[in-house]
Amino acid sequence: MKVYFVSDGTAITAEVFGSAMLSFFDIAIRKESVPFISTEDQAHGFCRQLQEEVDAGEKVMVFFTISDPSIRAIIEACNAHSYNLFGDLLSPIEQALGVPAQPQAQKAHGIKEGIYDSRIDAINYALANDDGASIKNYDEAEIILLGVSRSGKTPTSLYLAMQYGIKAANYPLNEDDFTQVGLPKILRPHKQKLYGLTIDPVRLHEIRTGRMASSKYASPRQCRYEVDEVEAIYRQERIPFLNTTRLSVEEISTKVMADMHLARNRS
Amino acid sequence: MKVYFVSDGTAITAEVFGSAMLSFFDIAIRKESVPFISTEDQAHGFCRQLQEEVDAGEKVMVFFTISDPSIRAIIEACNAHSYNLFGDLLSPIEQALGVPAQPQAQKAHGIKEGIYDSRIDAINYALANDDGASIKNYDEAEIILLGVSRSGKTPTSLYLAMQYGIKAANYPLNEDDFTQVGLPKILRPHKQKLYGLTIDPVRLHEIRTGRMASSKYASPRQCRYEVDEVEAIYRQERIPFLNTTRLSVEEISTKVMADMHLARNRS
Numbered sequence: 001m002k003v004y005f006v007s008d009g010t011a012i013t014a015e016v017f018g019s020a021m022l023s024f025f026d027i028a029i030r031k032e033s034v035p036f037i038s039t040e041d042q043a044h045g046f047c048r049q050l051q052e053e054v055d056a057g058e059k060v061m062v063f064f065t066i067s068d069p070s071i072r073a074i075i076e077a078c079n080a081h082s083y084n085l086f087g088d089l090l091s092p093i094e095q096a097l098g099v100p101a102q103p104q105a106q107k108a109h110g111i112k113e114g115i116y117d118s119r120i121d122a123i124n125y126a127l128a129n130d131d132g133a134s135i136k137n138y139d140e141a142e143i144i145l146l147g148v149s150r151s152g153k154t155p156t157s158l159y160l161a162m163q164y165g166i167k168a169a170n171y172p173l174n175e176d177d178f179t180q181v182g183l184p185k186i187l188r189p190h191k192q193k194l195y196g197l198t199i200d201p202v203r204l205h206e207i208r209t210g211r212m213a214s215s216k217y218a219s220p221r222q223c224r225y226e227v228d229e230v231e232a233i234y235r236q237e238r239i240p241f242l243n244t245t246r247l248s249v250e251e252i253s254t255k256v257m258a259d260m261h262l263a264r265n266r267s
Numbered sequence: 268m269k270v271y272f273v274s275d276g277t278a279i280t281a282e283v284f285g286s287a288m289l290s291f292f293d294i295a296i297r298k299e300s301v302p303f304i305s306t307e308d309q310a311h312g313f314c315r316q317l318q319e320e321v322d323a324g325e326k327v328m329v330f331f332t333i334s335d336p337s338i339r340a341i342i343e344a345c346n347a348h349s350y351n352l353f354g355d356l357l358s359p360i361e362q363a364l365g366v367p368a369q370p371q372a373q374k375a376h377g378i379k380e381g382i383y384d385s386r387i388d389a390i391n392y393a394l395a396n397d398d399g400a401s402i403k404n405y406d407e408a409e410i411i412l413l414g415v416s417r418s419g420k421t422p423t424s425l426y427l428a429m430q431y432g433i434k435a436a437n438y439p440l441n442e443d444d445f446t447q448v449g450l451p452k453i454l455r456p457h458k459q460k461l462y463g464l465t466i467d468p469v470r471l472h473e474i475r476t477g478r479m480a481s482s483k484y485a486s487p488r489q490c491r492y493e494v495d496e497v498e499a500i501y502r503q504e505r506i507p508f509l510n511t512t513r514l515s516v517e518e519i520s521t522k523v524m525a526d527m528h529l530a531r532n533r534s
Contacts (some may be wrong), residue, residue, distance in 0.1 A: 009523065010521040016283045020332065023351060025360070026369055027366065033521070047337065083360070119516070123422050249386065254278065255303070
């Protein structure tokens with residue numbers, strides 16, 4: 001089955017929603033996004049390409065979000081099962097709100113943001129306050145992620161920045177920290193912002209082996225030792241923590257937001 | 268208007284789709300995600316909180332994606348306009364596919380991925396091959412983004428990694444490169460992977476001023492000079508390029524994927 005996500009914009013909405021719908025079905029799917037379809041010619045071109053695949057025996061499905069009625073009509077007339085993702089809900093929402101939908105309102109959103117919005121600040125912050133960074137600026141942090149090397153701190157802090165504009169620092173806990181009593185000094189003034197990540201030691205061993213095979217760093221014994229130590233710190237210091245072993249970056253980030261009562265910094 | 272995105276998972280699908288729907292309306296909205304609603308108690312708790320807001324005179328709207336029918340029924344019975352995002356499309360898709368939806372299939376997707384999937388490799392790659400990095404590994408790159416400082420290279424390379432698992436390096440073009448003839452030597456073997464970003468010099472001046480006010484780096488003259496030079500390089504070397512001034516990270520990334528015919532590395 002070939003599935004297209006077609007849009008006059010980025011097609012990200014069509015892709016996220018269509019993928020979620022298709023995740024209910026246990027079938028093999030090849031996905032392709034077709035963004036920025038903004039003229040009738042482009043729409044006709046897409047339909048011709050689709051028809052070639054149908055002629056070659058392919059099963060094709062189309063999820064689309066398109067504002068312009070004439071372009072939408074072309075996509076709807078394609079020789080495929082096609083689903084207008086905004087179709088069924090728009091008029092009930094119009095009724096609930098008591099105002100008509102304005103297709104042009106949507107465009108304005110994209111332009112308003114631009115590349116240097118609050119998220120970019122947050123991304124720069126995450127990069128400047130990542131593992132290896134020498135100068136820390138924890139006063140500005142909304143959250144500081146703790147964890148052993150390769151427990152998911154960096155991708156999580158970047159996702160929080162990218163999706164929610166949250167300024168997330170991260171601090172790698174290592175053997176130097178385990179021999180101290182209590183929390184590392186630099187973290188103590190920021191206790192309310194601390195959030196721990198942990199991971200199954202066996203999985204940690206696999207991940208570290210992928211980066212540095214046969215090292216002490218990747219050994220099962222070292223992985224178990226480090227995980228035991230950080231979990232002991234989390235419990236002693238009453239730091240909320242999460243096991244990332246079976247979670248995607250999206251799931252980790254969403255749980256962190258909920259647990260820490262963080263509010264997004266972008267609309 | 269208060270809008271809730273409610274889900275038994277991350278609520279990201281409800282949020283992306285609901286936000287896209289609401290962008291058609293020119294009304295002020297406060298958004299809140301309510302993820303991981305997986306028991307009837309939690310659903311009842313949410314409805315009570317919502318009722319308090321309604322009692323306080325708030326207008327409330329709910330977009331939800333929930334698999335369990337009994338939990339779904341509780342959310343649907345809340346005192347608000349509520350929209351089941353998977354409701355209307357699931358049975359037409361079942362008919363088209365000729366197989367029934369399996370709610371449990373969805374769960375399997377999340378667990379399969381886990382934190383250290385292909386995206387994490389791509390994020391690590393982007394970080395290791397970002398602006399400041401000393402050791403470059405361009406052989407492994409799927410794309411190398413070029414541009415002056417603050418034209419959007421880093422957020423774009425991270426978004427490509429996070430969303431699509433694409434290994435994107437980035438190379439900052441600066442005055443040393445402008446005085447040479449042709450492309451910087453290190454880029455020449457990788458010409459097919461090069462993609463340029465550019466930006467309106469006035470906007471670049473604003474962004475740089477935010478980081479280093481009154482510097483030569485941020486001066487209107489310097490910004491114009493650098494932008495003129497990189498655009499001259501792009502044209503001479505026939506490198507495809509994009510003006511990022513009015514685009515979001517999502518729009519830039521989607522255009523880059525389309526222009527370079529890049530295919531996602533994750534399902």
